[in-house]
Amino acid sequence: MAVKVIRYGEKRRVICNICGSLLEYEKGDAEVVQTGMNDFSHEIVCPNCQEKILVRV
Template identity: 40%
Template sequence: MKIIRKGNPKQIECSKCGSVLEYEVKDIHKQQVNMNKYCNYVTCPVCENEIKVD
C-alpha cells in the first residue's frame, strides 16, 4: 500500500467568522466536554473560536 498524502493539513471552516482554516494534528487540543468525554478542538486564529474536529 502506498501513502499518497501523509501529514497534509486538513481544512475546516470556522462557524463563527467563516474563515477556512488548515490544521494539522499538532494544532489539535483535547477539551473535556463532560464527565468522561473528551473532544478534539482547534482554535481559530482570527476570532479564537473553538472548533470541534474529528
C-alpha cells in the same frame, strides 16, 4: 496489494462556523478537550475570531 496511505500528514481544513474563515491545521495544532464523562474531542482556536472549533484529527 495493500492499501497505501498517500496523504498521510496532510493538513486538515475546517471552516470556522463563527466567522466563516477557512482554517488549515495539523493534528498537532489541536488540543484534546473533555466533552463528557468519557468523551474527548479536539479543538483548535480560530486565529480570526478566537473562537474554539471542534475538529476531528
